[in-house]
Amino acid sequence: MRAITIREPGGPDVLAWTEVRDPEPGPGEVLLDVAATAVNRADLLQRQGHYPPPKGTSDVLGLECSGTVAVLGDGVTDWRVGDEVCALLAGGGYAERVVVPAAQLLPLPEGVDLVTAASLPEVACTVWSNVVMLAGLTSGETFLVHGGAGGIGTHAIQVAKALGARVAVTAGSAERLARCAELGADVLVNYREQDFVAEVGRADVVLDNMGAAYLDRNVDVLAPDGRLVIIGMQGGVKAELNIGKLLAKRASVSATGLRFRPVDGPSGKGRVVAEVREHVWPMIASGRVKPVVHDVMPIERAADAHRALEGSGVFGKLVLTV
Template structure:
């Protein structure tokens, strides 16, 4: 098969479409003929050498895919060769084939085509596991989403609204904020012009910035608020005012989806199927695709994401 590989860490130019050995499904795994994959910011970090796969995982970039079941490993039930699926991966998505634990495979949501579905598993599992399973967002609460125009952000806005929350977002331009409003965002905060902590108080904050926003996020929390950190775009080390946190009886949680044990991922995926997929089927939550590029242009897709103008997800088509 062919896959995107890299000879060394570096810029987008190190990515190349090359021939590699076919993966084989192990016990409990499903082999997928990949139709499409999608670009996540974690992919850019892995390309640069900063985000290695879990032990034993594929060195090939790619945290999600869509495609057709090609083969079943020993002990797999519930899937058949020929089923159209999408899947959450620990790696290996930028390829023509990938083997994945069966518990991380999902049917296509009704109404979502095979290529578009490639951009759903990572954002769906990330958002649902963090704002619902970890933070317990409830109807009537306020959710603050940093990076509202990104893949995670555009999905989180819609999930928050579907759950009955008031949704606040940060983004870097009036145009991007307006597009967030079209998805349902209620409070629009241009981080270049306002201090978000002075403009909104939130019960749940989904944060991709990490250290840079730590103190400001705590200041923006309501009493009993929950800050969930899922990224470190603003650095890894920050100062936490425990007094401010204690006074609000608030909490800070940091999570990573990629490094969770396989059984835990399977629990998240099962919950996504049961509770989130009906929202997608009903149109309350829609996949937001910035554009589709052929997999051979993965480097160009990485450049686009790095430049900061992408709204939603970039999908990479693997098969015509």
């Protein structure tokens, strides 16, 4: 088969569409013919040599895809050859074929086509596992998401509104904030010009992609019993944490990721996928949550897609068709 490979760590030009060995499904796994995949910031880090895949998994980029079931591994009974699905991956999506644990497959959401569905698994599983399963966001609470114009941010706005929360976002321009407002955001903060602590007031749940750079202010913005969940390190990896502030607010700070979780277990990817299917897919079917796709490109233009995401003009997700 063909896949996007990395000649050596570096810029987008190191990506190449080349022939690689076909994967084979093991017990409990499924082989998919890939229709489309999507670009995530983790892909950029892996291309640069900073985010290697979990041991024993594909070293091909791509944390999600959509496609058609081609082969069933031993013990798989819930799916059939020919089923159209989307999937959460540990890697391997930038390819013509990929192997995925059956527990990480999802049917296409009602009303979503096969290509667009590739944009959903990573954002849906990231948002649900962190904002709801971990932080416990409920109706009437205030939710702050940093990077509201990104793939995770655009999805998180809609899910939080569907849950009945007041939603605050940060973004880097008036235009991007206006589009966040169209998705339901109530409080709009231009991080280049405004202090989100002053603008938001108090947030019960904060979903943060910045890490060190925002840590102290994120703790400041937390309401009593507030929950800060860190899912990215775009602003660095080390910062000082004022434990006294946390104690005074009875607040908590968590840092989590999806890629290195096991398939099984109470926090495993299988459970996350099952909850997304049960709770988020009906939101999509009803129109309360919609996929936000900035552009669709052929997989051969993966380097162009990486350049675009490294810039500041992408709103939502970039999808690559295979």
